[in-house]
Structures are given as structure tokens and as C-alpha cells.
Amino acid sequence: MKGLKTKNSLVGLLFVSPWIIGFAIFTAFPLLYSLFLSFQKVKITTSGIQTEFIRFENFQYAFVVDAIYTERLTKYLEEMIISVPIIIVFSLIIALLLNQRIKFRGMFRTIFFLPVIIASGPVMKELIDQGITTIPTIEKYAIYQALTESPDGFLNGILLYLIKNLIMILWFSGVQILIFIAALQKMDKQIYEAAKIDGASNWESFWKVTLPSLFPMIIVNTIYTIVMYSMFSLNPIIEHIQTNMFKVDTGFGYASALSWIYFLIIALALALSVGAMTLKGKKNYN
Amino acid sequence: MSAFHGTKMNPSKFHKSQLKFFVFLIPLAVFMALPIVYVFFHAFKPIDELFAYPPRFFVEKPTWQNFADLFGRANASGVPMSRYLFNSIVITLIVVFLTIIISTMAGYALSKKEFKLKKTIFEINTLALMFVPAAVAIPRYLIIDELGLINNFLVHILPLLAMPIGLFLVKQFIDQIPNELIEAAKLDGASDIHIFTKIIIPLVKPAIATIAILSFQLVWNSVESSTLYVNDEGLKTFSFYMSTLTSQATGNVVAGQGMAAAASLIMFVPNLIIFIVLQSQVMNTMAHSGIK
Structure with missing residues (x-):
């Protein structure tokens, strides 16, 4: 039996090995190297890269001196807390609607996924420059004016942010919709019939049947959304890191430190949200 | 309510019960489609309409001039545009195929499979x-x-192959396949x-189709490898070429706008085609897979 087990694990390793090699060379090693650099003062000279060990100075600088970084970081966290739940709920609703048998279903699916295709890359940047990611002439609507006149309330701030960025938020939901639809397609129709016979309404069978069985995919989607939201190439924090990479006084060491701080924050946000969801999920559904 | 018309993707008849879905879907769809329509119209705008303020949504005097400029300018810079396009297509095909595998x-x-470090590998990936x-x-x-890949065609391909998000998604889907199915096949x-x-x-x-779409976007839109690792103009990619059109450095910001608009459309259309081809895969396989 032991021989079979070793063979099994060997085959397993064989299947992962191409991935491990690619990952180790082009992702894992550069990551570790940037951790090393984050404790250094890096100077790029004609003869190569010179490093000087400065302990935690880079990290200290980020929090004490660099006001832009901390400011953008808090703004990013605020926006993420608002956006992520909206993206998840929105994509779930759209996925449920698109899972119904309606006319032009294929066309609708294409339209809702399309933004993802252009949301990365140069096309998106151009669209933002043109200002068409916001609702046109929104400033003229009464509701917008009413909100801007009293901008101090917390709720007002959220609403204002939502109105301004609605298209952007909706645009982040394409892949999530796709994942939800794939999961919905896998659901057993018989369960719904059974629930119906037992007298459950559509509303009840959504809460008691659909949602619990979608639960693993909701977690997957939450992780995906947080990651995509943070890694989006036009994200202000990433822009800040990139500009610091080639500044003379800060340089690559500092940029590495910034990325590691950012990384830790994202990891923490993920751990918190997924942890909370799993706990709650276990309580409700098991 | 969803029981009529069997397994057809689009029911052929409109039914009153569908109405409530349309009430939600149509406004949202229009809302999301607007920017895409804009990309299309933008590419055909003559120069005065491109810079009109406030920007106009529809094109009034459509013209092919932007596309003509785009193809014409390329010849002047030494490397024809088709060369960039060819590079991008070859790179994209290879990367998408290998990433999936x-x-x-x-x-x-x-x-x-059971082996040591299995969990660790996946956690590192996440x-x-x-x-x-x-x-x-x-x-x-x-x-x-160090690997001697500077100015090598492979530099566009190798770094992109181990895509963390791809492994993440596909593993979640394979987790849902019951072990009994595999045991039965083994027996x-x-x-x-x-x-x-x-x-x-x-x-x-469905997961494969999703990865295909994601990795396609990643490669097709990537400028990083062309900017950082390749000096030889003939080995650079189309997305890099497109990004040079509007860049300040070349000094043709005004003239570049029209070409950039046309290039955005050319960049965008393959994405559209890929998605339309793959989306039917995503939608239909799960329904007939036999997993319960």
C-alpha cells in the first residue's frame, strides 16, 4: 500500500511541477528579493544595483513622512469596504436574473461581461480620461446637488461616492457574474421541485436553497473581488508605488517597502472578511 | 416559471412572465454597454469631433481616416504595424494554451492528489x-x-505562464468534482x-473558459514585457505599439488621438470575439456535466 501512496504523490508532484517551476522563477523569487530590498537603500548605477542596509527606515518613512501614502491607503480601505459588498450582491443578482430562461439571454450575458475585457489595459485609461466612466452630466441632477450641499454626513459621503463611481463598480463584476452563473448551472433542479412541493415560495427557496449552496462561491468571489479591486492597474496606491520606484530620493527600496505594507493590509482584509464569512456560514448552514 | 422550452439557450418566444426580468436587465445592460458603444463610435470620428467639447457620444461624419493613418504611420517608423500585430497574436495563442494546460x-x-506541501503550495499561490x-x-x-532572455521572443511568454489567479479558480472548480467519480474511473x-x-x-x-478569457486579456493588453525586456522594435507587441501612439514623448498627442481611438477598437475586437466564442462553453457545459 505504501508503494501505491508514493507513486500517487509522485504523479501529483509531476502534474504540479511545470507550474512550480514557472512560479518559483518568475513570481516567488522576485517577491522574496523585493522583501530583501525593502530593508535596503537601493541605488541604480551604471555598474549595477547598489544596496545599503537601513533596517526599518523605509517603513518608518512610509508612515511618518509620506502623507500621500497614508492618505491614499485610508481612502482605499474606505472605498473597498463600500464597494466589495455591492459588487458581490450586484453580481449575484445579475447572475440569478441571467440564469432565468429569458429571450436574448446570451446577448445580456455578453454585455455584462464585456467591461471586464476592456477594464484592464490601455483602453480603460482612455475611457477614464474621457470622463465617460461617470454618469454624464450627473452634476445637474437635483439629488446630486442636494447631496453635495451637505457633504459632511457619513451616509451622504457613501451615496456620493456610489453615484460618482457606479459604472466603475458595475464594471468590476463581470468575472464574478460568470463564476456565479457557472455555480448556479450546477445546482440540482430537483431540490427546487422538492422545495416547491413542500410549499416554499421562490423567495424562501432562494434563502434556504440557493444561497447556502452558493456559499463556497461567494467566498471565492469575495477573495477575487478584493484582489482585483486592489490590483487594478489604475489604483492610486499602485500609481504611488510606481512613481516612487524611479524617484531619486526614495527609490526602489522604498517602493518595495510600500508594496509589502500594501500586501500585508490586503492579506489582513482578506483574512478578516473570509474568516468572518466562514464563521457565519458555519453557524447558519451546518 | 422556468420550466418551459427545455434546454434551449434563448427561448424563441417572448412570454409575459419574462417581463419582470427585462425591467431590471434592460436599463442595466444599456448602462453598461454605453462605454463600449462609445469605443466604437470614437474610432470613426474625424479630428474635429474627437476634440469637441463637451465630448459627443455619437459620430456625425464617420470616417476611415483614423485607420488609414494608423496603417500608414507604421510604415514610416520602420516596422510595419502588421509585425506588431503578428507578434501579439502568436504570443497570445501560445500563452493562453499553455496557461490552461x-x-x-x-x-x-x-x-x-495527496502529497506533502500540497496545502502550502496553494496558500503561497493565494x-x-x-x-x-x-x-x-x-x-x-x-x-x-540572468537567464539571457533579454531581447528574446520567449520573454513575452515565460513569465506569464504560471498565473496565480488561474490556478486559484480552477482548483476551486476541481474541488467540486466528487472523489467517487475519480475512484470509479480508477477501478x-x-x-x-x-x-x-x-x-x-x-x-x-467553465473554469477553463474563464482562465482563457483572463489570460487572453493579460497577454493581449500587456505592455510590460515590451517596455522592459525588449529593445528590438521588431519583437515588440501591438499593445505596446498602441501605447506609444498617445504618449507625450513622441510629441504627436493631437494627431495620435485619432489613431489611438482606432487602435483601441482593434485592441478591443479580439477580446469581444474570444468572449463570444467562449461564453457558450461557460454557460452550457455545467448543465450537462452529470455531476449532482
């Missing part, structure tokens, strides 16, 4: 998802230099290669 294989092993890609640019450059004498090609791949087609 590598991530599904790894996903299968991490999900259904952590790697969260790291700012720009921060690894210089260390990555050093490695690529019938199926080898690992057999199980992989005849069971795993057909069952996770």
Missing part, C-alpha cells in the same frame, strides 16, 4: 495573488537578464493522464 494540471494535483505586480519588476528584470483502470483528459478537463470547462 499548466493551471489545470496543477489544479488537478492540488485538489485530488498570497501571491495579493502582491503588487509592479513591485517585482526590477527583481524580475534581474532574473530575466475501471484509467490512468492519471486518462482521468485528467477524459474527466477533469471536460468537467471544468
Whole structure:
């Protein structure tokens, strides 16, 4: 039996090995190297890269001196807390609607996924420059004016942010919709019939049947959304890191430190949200 | 309410019960489609309409001039545009194909095989998802230099193959395949290669289609490898070419706008085609996969 087990694990390793090699060379090693650099003062000279060990100075600088970084970081966290739940709920609703048998279903699916295709890359940047990611002439609507006149309330701030960025938020939901639809397609129709016979309404069978069985995919989607939201190439924090990479006084060491701080924050946000969801999920559904 | 008309994708008849869905879907769809329509119209605008303020949504005097400029200018800079386009197409095809194979294989092993470090590998992968890609640019450059890949065609391909998000998604899907199915195949004498090609791949087609779309976008839109690792103009990609059109450095910001608009459309259309081809895969396989 032991021989079979070793063979099994060997085959397993064989299947992962191409991935491990690619990952180790082009992702894992550069990551570790940037951790090393984050404790250094890096100077790029004609003869190569010179490093000087400065302990935690880079990290200290980020929090004490660099006001832009901390400011953008808090703004990013605020926006993420608002956006992520909206993206998840929105994509779930759209996925449920698109899972119904309606006319032009294929066309609708294409339209809702399309933004993802252009949301990365140069096309998106151009669209933002043109200002068409916001609702046109929104400033003229009464509701917008009413909100801007009293901008101090917390709720007002959220609403204002939502109105301004609605298209952007909706645009982040394409892949999530796709994942939800794939999961919905896998659901057993018989369960719904059974629930119906037992007298459950559509509303009840959504809460008691659909949602619990979608639960693993909701977690997957939450992780995906947080990651995509943070890694989006036009994200202000990433822009800040990139500009610091080639500044003379800060340089690559500092940029590495910034990325590691950012990384830790994202990891923490993920751990918190997924942890909370799993706990709650276990309580409700098991 | 959803029981009529069997398994057809689009029911052929409109039914009153569908009305409530349309009430939600149509406004949202219009809302989301607007920018895309804009990309199309923008490419055909003559120069005065491109710079009109406030920007106009529809084109009034459509023209092919932007496309003519785009193809014409390329010849003047020494390397024809078709060369960039050819590079991009070859690179994209190879990367998408290999990424799918590598991530599904790894996903299968991490999900259904037992070996040491299995969990650790997947956790490292999830952590790697969260790291700012720009921060690894210089260390990555050093490695690529060390491997002698600077100015090599392979530099566009190799760094993109191990895509963390791909492995993440495909593993989640393979997790949902019941172990009994694989055990049963084993009892019938199926080898690992057999199980992989005849069971795993057909069952996770939706995930594969998703990875294909994601990796396609990643490669097709990537400018990083052309900017950092390649000096030879003839080896650069189309997205790099497009980004040079509007850049300040070349000094043709005004003239470049029209060409950039046309190039955005050319960049965008393959994405559209890929998605339309693959989306039917995503939508239909799961329904008939036989997993309960």
C-alpha cells in the first residue's frame, strides 16, 4: 500500500511541477528579493544595483513622512469596504436574473461581461480620461446637488461616492457574474421541485436553497473581488508605488517597502472578511 | 416559471412572465454597454469631433481616416504595424494554451492528489495573488537578464505562464468534482493522464473558459514585457505599439488621438470575439456535466 501512496504523490508532484517551476522563477523569487530590498537603500548605477542596509527606515518613512501614502491607503480601505459588498450582491443578482430562461439571454450575458475585457489595459485609461466612466452630466441632477450641499454626513459621503463611481463598480463584476452563473448551472433542479412541493415560495427557496449552496462561491468571489479591486492597474496606491520606484530620493527600496505594507493590509482584509464569512456560514448552514 | 422550452439557450418566444426580468436587465445592460458603444463610435470620428467639447457620444461624419493613418504611420517608423500585430497574436495563442494546460494540471494535483506541501503550495499561490505586480519588476528584470532572455521572443511568454489567479479558480472548480467519480474511473483502470483528459478537463470547462478569457486579456493588453525586456522594435507587441501612439514623448498627442481611438477598437475586437466564442462553453457545459 505504501508503494501505491508514493507513486500517487509522485504523479501529483509531476502534474504540479511545470507550474512550480514557472512560479518559483518568475513570481516567488522576485517577491522574496523585493522583501530583501525593502530593508535596503537601493541605488541604480551604471555598474549595477547598489544596496545599503537601513533596517526599518523605509517603513518608518512610509508612515511618518509620506502623507500621500497614508492618505491614499485610508481612502482605499474606505472605498473597498463600500464597494466589495455591492459588487458581490450586484453580481449575484445579475447572475440569478441571467440564469432565468429569458429571450436574448446570451446577448445580456455578453454585455455584462464585456467591461471586464476592456477594464484592464490601455483602453480603460482612455475611457477614464474621457470622463465617460461617470454618469454624464450627473452634476445637474437635483439629488446630486442636494447631496453635495451637505457633504459632511457619513451616509451622504457613501451615496456620493456610489453615484460618482457606479459604472466603475458595475464594471468590476463581470468575472464574478460568470463564476456565479457557472455555480448556479450546477445546482440540482430537483431540490427546487422538492422545495416547491413542500410549499416554499421562490423567495424562501432562494434563502434556504440557493444561497447556502452558493456559499463556497461567494467566498471565492469575495477573495477575487478584493484582489482585483486592489490590483487594478489604475489604483492610486499602485500609481504611488510606481512613481516612487524611479524617484531619486526614495527609490526602489522604498517602493518595495510600500508594496509589502500594501500586501500585508490586503492579506489582513482578506483574512478578516473570509474568516468572518466562514464563521457565519458555519453557524447558519451546518 | 422556468420550466418551459427545455434546454434551449434563448427561448424563441417572448412570454409575459419574462417581463419582470427585462425591467431590471434592460436599463442595466444599456448602462453598461454605453462605454463600449462609445469605443466604437470614437474610432470613426474625424479630428474635429474627437476634440469637441463637451465630448459627443455619437459620430456625425464617420470616417476611415483614423485607420488609414494608423496603417500608414507604421510604415514610416520602420516596422510595419502588421509585425506588431503578428507578434501579439502568436504570443497570445501560445500563452493562453499553455496557461490552461499548466493551471489545470496543477489544479488537478492540488485538489485530488495527496502529497506533502500540497496545502502550502496553494496558500503561497493565494498570497501571491495579493502582491503588487509592479513591485517585482526590477527583481524580475534581474532574473530575466540572468537567464539571457533579454531581447528574446520567449520573454513575452515565460513569465506569464504560471498565473496565480488561474490556478486559484480552477482548483476551486476541481474541488467540486466528487472523489467517487475519480475512484470509479480508477477501478475501471484509467490512468492519471486518462482521468485528467477524459474527466477533469471536460468537467471544468467553465473554469477553463474563464482562465482563457483572463489570460487572453493579460497577454493581449500587456505592455510590460515590451517596455522592459525588449529593445528590438521588431519583437515588440501591438499593445505596446498602441501605447506609444498617445504618449507625450513622441510629441504627436493631437494627431495620435485619432489613431489611438482606432487602435483601441482593434485592441478591443479580439477580446469581444474570444468572449463570444467562449461564453457558450461557460454557460452550457455545467448543465450537462452529470455531476449532482
